[in-house]
Amino acid sequence: MQNKKLKWKSDFEKSVIIENFVNRGWIKSQEKEEEQTDWNVYWATVWNVRNIFNPKNGFRLNDQQIINHFPNHYELTRKDCMVKNLKRFKREQDKEVLEIFNFDFLPTTYIFPGEYSLFVEEFHRNPNQTWIVKPAARSQGKGIFLLRKIQQLKKISGTTVTSNMTQLNLASKENYVVSRYIDNPLLIGGKKFDLRMYVLVTNYKPLKVWIYNKGFGRFCNEQYTTDVAEIENMFVHLTNVAIQQYSDKYSQKHGGKYSIDALKLYVESAYGTDALNKMMDDIHNIMLTSLKSVQAVIQNDKHCFEMYGYDILLDSNLKPWLIEINASPSLTTTTPVDKNLKMNLINDVYNIVLPNDDFPDNDQKQQQPTKVGGFTLLYDENLDPNNRKTQKRQSVKIWK
Amino acid sequence: MQQLDNQEILMKLKSQKQFWDIKKKIKQGFNDQQKIGVNDIQKFAQSCEIEDQLIKLISHILKKSKKRETLKEDQIEFLNTSKIKWTELLFKNLDIVHQKTKNQEEDDTNTDSKLYIYDEKNLLAFLQTFKQQQSNTLYQNVQFQSNKILNINIPLKSSQSILDKYQYLLLQEELSDEKINKIRKQIENEHLDIELEKIAQTFVPNGERCLLYLKYFEFDHQDTVLQQHFAKLQKECLNQLFYDELLEIDGHEISEDTFYFVFQEQILTCLKCFIRDRTIKENIRIQLQSGIKKEHAEFQLPITGFFPFKNISKYVAPLCYLSTKIHIIYALFKEFFCRYFCFLHSISSESNSILSLCMQIEEIVSTRSPKLFHHLKIIGCDTLKLIIHQLVYCFIGDMDPPHILTIYDQIIGHDSLEILVILCVGFLNKYKSKLLLAKNQENVQQIFSELREDRFQELVQYAYKQ
Numbered sequence: 001m002q003n004k005k006l007k008w009k010s011d012f013e014k015s016v017i018i019e020n021f022v023n024r025g026w027i028k029s030q031e032k033e034e035e036q037t038d039w040n041v042y043w044a045t046v047w048n049v050r051n052i053f054n055p056k057n058g059f060r061l062n063d064q065q066i067i068n069h070f071p072n073h074y075e076l077t078r079k080d081c082m083v084k085n086l087k088r089f090k091r092e093q094d095k096e097v098l099e100i101f102n103f104d105f106l107p108t109t110y111i112f113p114g115e116y117s118l119f120v121e122e123f124h125r126n127p128n129q130t131w132i133v134k135p136a137a138r139s140q141g142k143g144i145f146l147l148r149k150i151q152q153l154k155k156i157s158g159t160t161v162t163s164n165m166t167q168l169n170l171a172s173k174e175n176y177v178v179s180r181y182i183d184n185p186l187l188i189g190g191k192k193f194d195l196r197m198y199v200l201v202t203n204y205k206p207l208k209v210w211i212y213n214k215g216f217g218r219f220c221n222e223q224y225t226t227d228v229a230e231i232e233n234m235f236v237h238l239t240n241v242a243i244q245q246y247s248d249k250y251s252q253k254h255g256g257k258y259s260i261d262a263l264k265l266y267v268e269s270a271y272g273t274d275a276l277n278k279m280m281d282d283i284h285n286i287m288l289t290s291l292k293s294v295q296a297v298i299q300n301d302k303h304c305f306e307m308y309g310y311d312i313l314l315d316s317n318l319k320p321w322l323i324e325i326n327a328s329p330s331l332t333t334t335t336p337v338d339k340n341l342k343m344n345l346i347n348d349v350y351n352i353v354l355p356n357d358d359f360p361d362n363d364q365k366q367q368q369p370t371k372v373g374g375f376t377l378l379y380d381e382n383l384d385p386n387n388r389k390t391q392k393r394q395s396v397k398i399w400k
Numbered sequence: 401m402q403q404l405d406n407q408e409i410l411m412k413l414k415s416q417k418q419f420w421d422i423k424k425k426i427k428q429g430f431n432d433q434q435k436i437g438v439n440d441i442q443k444f445a446q447s448c449e450i451e452d453q454l455i456k457l458i459s460h461i462l463k464k465s466k467k468r469e470t471l472k473e474d475q476i477e478f479l480n481t482s483k484i485k486w487t488e489l490l491f492k493n494l495d496i497v498h499q500k501t502k503n504q505e506e507d508d509t510n511t512d513s514k515l516y517i518y519d520e521k522n523l524l525a526f527l528q529t530f531k532q533q534q535s536n537t538l539y540q541n542v543q544f545q546s547n548k549i550l551n552i553n554i555p556l557k558s559s560q561s562i563l564d565k566y567q568y569l570l571l572q573e574e575l576s577d578e579k580i581n582k583i584r585k586q587i588e589n590e591h592l593d594i595e596l597e598k599i600a601q602t603f604v605p606n607g608e609r610c611l612l613y614l615k616y617f618e619f620d621h622q623d624t625v626l627q628q629h630f631a632k633l634q635k636e637c638l639n640q641l642f643y644d645e646l647l648e649i650d651g652h653e654i655s656e657d658t659f660y661f662v663f664q665e666q667i668l669t670c671l672k673c674f675i676r677d678r679t680i681k682e683n684i685r686i687q688l689q690s691g692i693k694k695e696h697a698e699f700q701l702p703i704t705g706f707f708p709f710k711n712i713s714k715y716v717a718p719l720c721y722l723s724t725k726i727h728i729i730y731a732l733f734k735e736f737f738c739r740y741f742c743f744l745h746s747i748s749s750e751s752n753s754i755l756s757l758c759m760q761i762e763e764i765v766s767t768r769s770p771k772l773f774h775h776l777k778i779i780g781c782d783t784l785k786l787i788i789h790q791l792v793y794c795f796i797g798d799m800d801p802p803h804i805l806t807i808y809d810q811i812i813g814h815d816s817l818e819i820l821v822i823l824c825v826g827f828l829n830k831y832k833s834k835l836l837l838a839k840n841q842e843n844v845q846q847i848f849s850e851l852r853e854d855r856f857q858e859l860v861q862y863a864y865k866q
Contacts, residue, residue: 189662189720219662253656262659262721265606265802269721273584273607336851337658 004357006040014331016342017043020350024357041354042067046074046327053299061303064359069327070204070306071299076290077308077327079177080111080136089293101289105282105322111136112156112176116168119178123150124163130183130231136175139326141240146181146231182321183226186314188266192224193217193258194239194323195312199287199378200349202365204300206381209291210352211284213374214341217258221247241334255334271318279318286312286322288379305353307345348373404462412461418591419457422450460592471686476554476749478530480690483747486526487689490707493517494699501645515649516710520792523745524549524784527755547777548762549784554749556756559763559821565814566822569860572603580605587612601813609805610722610732616812617735623728630727633673642699643708647671654713659801663720670716670730671708677734680704684738686746686753706745714796715741718804740811744792752817757791758784760821765828768866772832781844787824795823795854803856826859 007029008021021028021041029039037059044052046069052059053071061067075081083106090103110119123129133156135143145155153161158171170176185192198212218239222230230236235247244256268276287310309329313321331346333339352372358364370377404412413419429444430436445451474480494517501515530552575583583599587608590596596616604612614620637644647668655664674680681704688706701707716733723729743752750756765783766773776783796804810819828835831847838844 189665191662193662217662223665251656251661254658254661257658258662259658262801266721268606269609269805270724273605276607335658340851 006357007038008041009039010043011045011048012043016331016333016346020346040064044068066303066353070304073306073327075294075297077325078137079134079324080175082325083109083111083177085293102285105286105320107180107182107321109177109179112178113168113170117166130181131178132181133176133178136177140242141238144238146237182313182315184316186316187224190223191220193219197310198345199308199310200375202305202353204295204298207291207295207379209379210375211378212345215260217263219256219258220244221249255338257338275318283312283320284378286320307349344374348375409461416457422453425450456592470684474748479747479749484690486747490517515646517707519710520788524788549782550759550762556759557751559760562760562818562821570864575603584608591615597813600809604809613732619731626731627727630730633676636676637672643675643702644672646708650710650713654717657797660717663717666720666726667713667716670733671712673730675702675704675708678703680738684742686742686748688742688745711793714793718796718801721801740817743817757817757821761824764825772835775836779838779840781841787828790827791820791824794820799854806856822863823859826863829862829865
């Protein structure tokens with residue numbers, strides 16, 4: 001029974017968090033802003049987590065405290081760090097005899113300003129290629145644009161950019177990532193969409209990963225086209241709800257969100273069961289490979305867990321591509337269905353990290369079932385690590 | 401009905417793969433025997449069930465050779481005259497709708513959303529008028545039961561026979577992977593409609609559903625033909641019809657549905673093609689309107705022979721899951737409508753008609769749940785008024801797509817809409833305890849406005865609970 005009066009704190013005034021905590025009978029921490037100690041459960045912003053783990057602050061979490069981010073989560077969730085870590089991991093894996101991981105899910109990507117010259121070479125090799133430019137550390141589609149001419153980079157450099165330049169000076173200090181634009185996305189009803197899926201990591205060393213069975217496709221409101229005249233039409237190309245909500249065609253009722261279950265039914269019915277299974281296998285590979293790529297660099301901490309929002313794009317061959325990984329996936333609810341999903345999601349997160357409101361020790365964590373609410377265990381490194389492929393197949397079965 | 405002679409039957413047999421499989425089996429059975437008599441073949445065929453297979457194959461060919469005839473006249477004359485009245489009413493509604501659209505064009509602030517020719521409530525209200533005519537001389541011997549909305553003297557199957565027919569669904573268990581793979585192979589290899597029906601009654605894997613439907617409707621080698629037909633209809637859509645506007649308005653509701661909004665454009669395209677499709681009139685199993693020509697009317701019936709109605713979009717929507725090709729979705733929708741859904745909008749005594757299905761539901765609920773039946777009557781919510789939307793639209797919008805597709809499977813499986821009777825009864829039983837506490841219509845609306853999840857198997861279970 002969940003009846004322990006744990007103290008909770010939240011940096012987000014989100015009903016799905018607060019209602020979940022209240023429903024469990026937990027009490028809101030009454031600590032003052034400057035104090036950091038009087039809580040058991042903290043749903044924090046990434047910045048506050050960084051402060052808490054900053055050694056200069058001299059703050060140490062006790063055994064009865066749990067927080068929702070790892071100290072240096074950005075290694076996975078900043079776009080430039082994610083790319084850097086994946087490329088590094090791939091170089092390491094290329095030296096291995098056994099090919100366990102498949103890296104063919106990251107579109108060709110360059111980090112600006114450092115890799116600008118490499119990008120220019122590639123750009124000239126494929127002059128008809130469209131690229132997508134994104135600030136490394138922003139969210140909700142902010143600052144993103146599609147690129148077909150080098151001169152467009154004036155948007156981020158602040159000065160004229162010509163094709164013979166080998167260096168790019170950025171107007172702001174932030175990095176950018178520039179990726180090959182997937183211009184053949186899978187369309188349903190003629191519209192582009194991407195997938196938002198949730199993954200919970202309760203430990204990095206050893207790695208323990210849970211995948212949630214509910215998620216959704218986020219649809220654009222305009223019919224997809226590769227027409228150059230529509231390249232700046234964000235309602236055609238960018239699936240972020242934060243952008244699509246401003247479209248005239250945006251619906252408050254469904255919010256452009258199409259359930260993963262419905263998508264799976266569509267893929268299976270229209271393309272076949274084998275095609276669906278392969279697609280899901282490939283998605284699981286993306287999740288595991290990306291997490292493995294940062295396993296060595298993430299500061300593991302028993303007080304931490306993290307619920308990631310994976311953004312995945314399917315192309316017209318049903319191949320999934322990794323777009324980005326979010327450390328703080330939106331918990332805003334746009335529709336009743338959305339609220340139901342996120343309420344259950346947070347509830348299930350805490351059923352895993354605090355079963356029966358207890359802080360489980362290592363033995364108790366090992367004895368956890370492989371399915372808790374909507375979460376299914378995707379990977380547990382404590383089990384034979386060489387059986388990763390067997391685990392993947394099992395998890396697809398469990399997922400279905 | 402066109403009869404085939406033996407030569408024609410043989411020609412058709414030779415076009416079927418099973419015929420050659422059977423022939424091969426017989427040859428293998430006799431190895432290299434030189435002289436084989438007819439009696440030898442007959443004995444061999446009987447001993448290894450080849451005779452049964454051949455009989456099925458021949459019946460299948462004979463069945464398919466029958467030209468599908470559209471039911472125009474009902475055996476009950478009263479219903480024929482009612483159909484004419486219904487058509488007249490719809491023409492009047494059409495005039496009203498046309499006027500409303502004109503007014504809306506002139507005045508943007510007037511956003512009257514009732515821009516449809518009829519909906520399920522109008523249809524039920526019209527069927528109810530039959531009861532008032534019970535006391536006329538045509539049906540002197542009918543026992544007038546005042547507690548039911550509909551009690552017309554039409555041939556009706558016993559409700560027990562319907563309950564017995566679908567009782568096997570209670571025993572359905574989750575199938576093992578091995579069994580599912582077996583069913584997959586069966587669907588790939590099977591062509592006979594009675595065998596496909598058997599599969600559809602049991603379990604259809606998602607990945608093979610489209611193939612099963614295409615085979616059942618004999619579309620599996622017709623891709624080019626279907627594509628060409630659809631392309632031709634799409635060209636005709638360039639000429640705007642008044643009904644296009646009504647279809648666009650109808651599409652708004654489906655465009656708000658979380659499961660179907662992604663298919664909004666496809667649904668509209670299919671419907672616009674549908675109302676221009678000349679082949680529907682000869683393929684539809686039952687004539688919906690009486691086809692009266694109004695000499696000086698601005699609008700006539702569409703070429704299909706019936707008016708589009710509210711929520712027609714719903715029938716297309718679940719089929720959008722089955723294929724990426726719009727001409728396939730269209731072909732499936734057209735076939736489902738012409739064979740089955742047309743009956744939900746027909747004034748008829750046929751067993752699949754809305755009238756028969758409604759009477760079956762009333763009969764079952766009034767006898768097996770009399771308390772609920774009478775309570776609803778007392779608070780002004782007749783059983784049929786409560787369930788008519790789910791019945792007419794096959795629970796689309798009430799159940800998630802996988803359950804709707806299971807309903808479609810059962811419709812094919814039994815070549816009948818009677819599964820809807822079972823589900824409607826189950827639906828009422830599921831909410832019985834809450835309904836019994838309801839004191840008025842507002843309470844009832846409150847029950848159904850809450851977020852709910854109705855599932856196929858669950859409603860079947862409830863249908864058999866008393």
